[in-house]
Amino acid sequence: MSQMQKPKFVPMSGSEAVAKAVVQSNVDFVSAYPITPQTIIVERLSDLVAAGETKAKFINVESEHSALSACVGASLAGGRVFTATSSQGLALMHEVLYLTAGLRCPIVMAVANRALSAPINIHGDHSDMMGSRDCGWIQLYAENAQEAYDWIIQAYGIAEDERVATPFSVNMDGYVITHSVEPVSLIDNSTVNKFLPSRKPTLKLDTDNPMTFGTLTLPDYYTEFKKQQDEAMRNVPAAFDEVTKDFTQLTGRHYERLVPFCLDDAKVAIVSLGSASGTIRWVARNLRKKGLPVGALKIALYRPFPTEEVAKLLEHLDVVIVLERALSLGANCGPLASDIVSSLYNRTGQPKVLDIVAGLGGRDLSPENIEKIYRTGLEATSQPTGLEMEFVGVRE
Amino acid sequence: MGCGAAITARMTLKSLTRPAIIVNATGCLEVATTIYPYTAWHVPWVHGLFENAAAIASGIETYVKSQNGGKMDRDIVVFGGDGGTFDIGLQSLSGAFERRHDFTYVCYDNEAYMNTGIQRSGATPEGAWTTTTPVSQTSPGKIGPKKNLIAIGLAHHIDYAATASTTYWSDFITKIQKAAAVEGPALVHVLAPCPLGWRFKTDQTIQMGRMAVQTRYFPLYEVEKGRYKLSTNPHPKPLDDFLKAQGRFSHLYKPEFAEELAALKNEVEQRWNALEQLCQGKTPTW
Numbered sequence: 001m002s003q004m005q006k007p008k009f010v011p012m013s014g015s016e017a018v019a020k021a022v023v024q025s026n027v028d029f030v031s032a033y034p035i036t037p038q039t040i041i042v043e044r045l046s047d048l049v050a051a052g053e054t055k056a057k058f059i060n061v062e063s064e065h066s067a068l069s070a071c072v073g074a075s076l077a078g079g080r081v082f083t084a085t086s087s088q089g090l091a092l093m094h095e096v097l098y099l100t101a102g103l104r105c106p107i108v109m110a111v112a113n114r115a116l117s118a119p120i121n122i123h124g125d126h127s128d129m130m131g132s133r134d135c136g137w138i139q140l141y142a143e144n145a146q147e148a149y150d151w152i153i154q155a156y157g158i159a160e161d162e163r164v165a166t167p168f169s170v171n172m173d174g175y176v177i178t179h180s181v182e183p184v185s186l187i188d189n190s191t192v193n194k195f196l197p198s199r200k201p202t203l204k205l206d207t208d209n210p211m212t213f214g215t216l217t218l219p220d221y222y223t224e225f226k227k228q229q230d231e232a233m234r235n236v237p238a239a240f241d242e243v244t245k246d247f248t249q250l251t252g253r254h255y256e257r258l259v260p261f262c263l264d265d266a267k268v269a270i271v272s273l274g275s276a277s278g279t280i281r282w283v284a285r286n287l288r289k290k291g292l293p294v295g296a297l298k299i300a301l302y303r304p305f306p307t308e309e310v311a312k313l314l315e316h317l318d319v320v321i322v323l324e325r326a327l328s329l330g331a332n333c334g335p336l337a338s339d340i341v342s343s344l345y346n347r348t349g350q351p352k353v354l355d356i357v358a359g360l361g362g363r364d365l366s367p368e369n370i371e372k373i374y375r376t377g378l379e380a381t382s383q384p385t386g387l388e389m390e391f392v393g394v395r396e
Numbered sequence: 397m398g399c400g401a402a403i404t405a406r407m408t409l410k411s412l413t414r415p416a417i418i419v420n421a422t423g424c425l426e427v428a429t430t431i432y433p434y435t436a437w438h439v440p441w442v443h444g445l446f447e448n449a450a451a452i453a454s455g456i457e458t459y460v461k462s463q464n465g466g467k468m469d470r471d472i473v474v475f476g477g478d479g480g481t482f483d484i485g486l487q488s489l490s491g492a493f494e495r496r497h498d499f500t501y502v503c504y505d506n507e508a509y510m511n512t513g514i515q516r517s518g519a520t521p522e523g524a525w526t527t528t529t530p531v532s533q534t535s536p537g538k539i540g541p542k543k544n545l546i547a548i549g550l551a552h553h554i555d556y557a558a559t560a561s562t563t564y565w566s567d568f569i570t571k572i573q574k575a576a577a578v579e580g581p582a583l584v585h586v587l588a589p590c591p592l593g594w595r596f597k598t599d600q601t602i603q604m605g606r607m608a609v610q611t612r613y614f615p616l617y618e619v620e621k622g623r624y625k626l627s628t629n630p631h632p633k634p635l636d637d638f639l640k641a642q643g644r645f646s647h648l649y650k651p652e653f654a655e656e657l658a659a660l661k662n663e664v665e666q667r668w669n670a671l672e673q674l675c676q677g678k679t680p681t682w
């Protein structure tokens with residue numbers, strides 16, 4: 001802790017913080033295509049490249065599909081690579097996401113989470129990333145600008161770990177995190193350099209040591225390739241713990257896969273991702289003062305999903321409320337609830353799970369709404385277990 | 397055996413003089429050369445997706461150049477079939493040309509989606525039979541002429557574009573070397589005869605390439621900084637010699653498809669006339 005610097009807070013939006021983190025991470029190559037609400041990230045990055053603050057090459061391409069494809073090329077050539085997108089852009093990248101993970105390129109991408117068309121909507125929810133949740137990327141949801149900044153830097157440490165060699169998406173709620181100006185404590189360049197040395201790829205497109213990437217792989221070997229990706233995902237927690245520990249030593253800021261709040265003696269808790277989590281904790285604190293047995297759980301690392309840890313934190317509760325900011329239309333619940341329910345299956349205690357759909361397409365999630373959701377959960381404690389899904393704050 | 401794509405790849409690599417990195421679009425060439433755990437490639441090679449080869453090359457080129465003081469010390473070559481070039485990969489190719497990346501794009505054109513089983517592409521000629529342009533009383537094969545890939549490339553003001561044939565090997569090698577030497581993007585459009593899809597015997601590939609050029613079906617020319625130049629101008633042989641040698645055109649010689657045969661012949665003639673005008677520095681009309 002002796003090396004820790006004094007925090008210097010600078011007012012900046014989440015997008016500006018991410019751009020700063022990319023430059024400080026000594027990224028070699030950026031390729032992106034503009035989409036609201038990701039645009040500020042690439043505009044600020046363009047400014048920083050133009051100002052000579054980074055050696056990174058930035059190519060503006062003709063689509064998100066090409067943006068991530070160009071990133072794959074630069075990453076295979078040996079570079080540290082960044083891109084950012086949102087919503088339709090992430091959907092357009094869909095097949096390239098799988099390619100990136102399958103070719104084991106440790107690319108870091110900021111996703112400014114936004115709803116998907118139709119109808120078109122430029123505001124925040126998690127439909128975009130949830131639509132690609134099985135693509136083989138590590139997926140983390142930041143809660144605020146500070147976390148977005150810190151996580152871009154830490155993401156490279158985890159993604160480039162040889163045991164992992166897997167791409168990493170840092171998710172940040174569109175507008176709420178990308179555009180809100182908050183105090184952000186920046187790390188000085190020498191500290192980042194100490195934390196994150198330059199990338200040293202073992203496998204790359206090298207004319208002195210030629211290798212073939214992206215072979216045709218038939219039924220006799222395809223499963224082995226996929227099994228290796230599964231093993232890489234299982235190696236993430238170890239790399240996560242090492243990287244976050246180093247980061248804490250240098251900055252004093254500590255990150256966990258899950259952030260529990262007053263869960264030990266709670267009967268009802270809300271599980272959430274991203275920016276809503278702070279508001280939920282604030283409401284929970286107020287309800288606690290009134291003697292209500294409520295708690296909260298923020299899922300920071302969504303893929304790989306911390307199944308065991310989630311179950312241990314939630315299994316003693318009467319009611320688990322999942323705050324769902326994406327739909328899985330036609331399924332019995334949304335994607336986050338599906339993960340929560342499967343984590344709780346075959347455990348000793350099986351809480352009732354309420355899947356609450358809220359905050360779609362940027363609809364405001366007020367403290368009053370969250371309190372109502374908690375009270376619904378408290379009323380449900382006496383009812384039989386099971387899974388229910390309902391929309392809140394919606395016109396009938 | 398008799399595969400035009402394989403000959404194209406082999407001759408391209410023989411032509412290059414510097415170390416090379418190869419990017420391959422999804423297609424016959426990728427499938428035939430990299431069945432895991434084997435690879436036919438002794439150079440760094442990557443296959444990504446069907447439509448993103450030029451975009452992957454953009455990233456490689458930018459990074460390699462940045463690590464080498466802004467200069468290219470090796471060749472980056474993309475291989476794409478006609479489907480991956482004329483159709484699904486056209487957008488990423490256009491973007492890469494517009495951004496002036498220093499790479500050579502080699503399209504091996506076998507005039508249909510041969511890897512998936514002979515479906516029509518934007519490069520399939522007028523009247524040709526494919527599995528998605530079947531021949532029946534109401535269907536004469538493919539309707540409409542193929543796209544002009546060289547013109548599309550030149551619309552991006554690239555410094556070098558050429559057609560080439562594996563049969564004319566000396567011309568082929570010269571063109572690949574010129575394309576690789578250009579600073580910035582270059583395009584080589586190779587006609588790659590396909591015994592399976594065109595319906596001819598596998599020992600006829602080289603002869604098929606020769607007939608394509610000699611009948612003016614696939615003229616050989618190059619365009620340097622906008623200047624068109626014919627590479628060879630043989631005394632023309634009858635187009636029928638080329639068409640009748642392939643099963644994909646056999647229906648055109650039935651009386652009910654006379655109109656379609658005439659349309660294809662007219663297209664080939666117009667293409668040649670336009671090329672002659674371009675070589676004289678004139679703007680062609682049709």
